[in-house]
Amino acid sequence: MSEKAIVAMSGGVDSSVAAYFAKKEGMDVIGVTLRLFENETAGISCEKSCCSLSDVEDARSVALKLDIPYYVFNYTEDFSRQVIDRFIAAYERGETPNPCIDCNRYIKFSQLFVRGKELGRDIIITGHYSRIEKDGSGRYLLKKGLDPTKDQSYVLYAMTQEQLAHTRLPLGGLAKSETREIAEELGLRNAAKRDSQDICFAPDGDYVGFIERYTGKVYEPGDFVDEQGRVLGQHRGIIGYTAGQRKGLGIAFPQPMYVKEKDVTRNRIVLCPGHHLxxxxxxxxxxxxxxxxxxxxxxxxxxxxxxxxxxxxxxxxxxxxxxxxxxxxxxxxxxxxxxxxxxxxxxxxxxxxxxxxxxxx
Structure with missing residues (x-):
């Protein structure tokens, strides 16, 4: 009896080829796209992000070509609560979050895992470039993808043993160039599609603008200070900076200065020379x-x-x-x-x- 699997299809080439491998191996496969947020709510154009109508159409086209059922699941509320809200709260605490980790942790390998079980699907398949193997004791291990330029094990570190046991990552042994070659050979419409941005809901890189639009808040200017507390100038709002940043400070210094830390309580950003980072x-x-x-x-x-x-x-x-x-x-x-x-x-x-x-x- 063939394994029943659910494939997370973003509309990109990686998840499309992962779906192909699952079908090739004889799995009973359905493809799904996760609707994570409304582009209009995020204030971005449909062409710039995942979750766009064109991404859905790309995924649907691949599913049709592979002759597998295809569905779109709405996870906008979960994504807003578990990913976007966490992202904003972290910046407001003076941190620099990685929303891809939270998306994998709370949506793709949590909510989708539950939905798969409801549909009688025991296996989740994604296009991540990492590997899952079982050691001699029966424990599941997460390993780097063989292509060092695409390895995504870093953003999957939160996976549990149960999730690892029920997940397949078919691309872990491939280079990205090989994935594209397979897609081209199959005639997939997204074979040459560019990779998606890290922050899908702020693909233009303007996460500050996104946070301000999403929350309706105005983040007050404050002081840039040196390590001794001397005021050096004014910053434009504490969420707009991260440790190690040099560009965009808006102040000229005799020597290069970098963001060392953020003091949220006093709304100050501490700057330092590079060797103090x-x-x-x-x-x-x-x-x-x-x-x-x-x-x-x-x-x-x-x-x-x-x-x-x-x-x-x-x-x-x-x-x-x-x-x-x-x-x-x-x-x-x-x-x-x-x-x-x-x-x-x-x-x-x-x-x-x-x-x-x-x-x-």
């Missing part, structure tokens, strides 16, 4: 361990603190309160609260969590 350790919370049930008190591994960053050698300490401290062998630049730290053992994801603080000592 480095920190040796961080603290993370809400940590999800994938490779083990109970972490050792101390382990040697490598850790990544941003999506497009190579991991660096570190020692990882599991604290008694559930938080995790990561001490790097060498200081890391602009470790940012709200971003994720993901710990690796080679190409295996050990676990990951949300950065809450960094320490340069």
């Amino acid at each position: 480095y920190a040796k350790s961080l603290m993370a919370e809400d940590f999800n361990w994938i490779a083990c049930d109970k972490p050792p008190a101390k382990l040697r591994a490598a850790a990544r603190v941003r999506y497009n960053q190579k991991e660096a050698p570190a020692t990882v300490f599991a604290e008694d309160d559930g938080r995790v401290r990561v001490e790097f062998d060498e200081p890391q630049r602009a470790i940012t609260a709200g971003q994720a730290v993901v710990v690796y053992d080679g190409d295996v994801v050990v676990g990951g969590g949300t950065i809450v603080s960094a320490d340069d000592n």
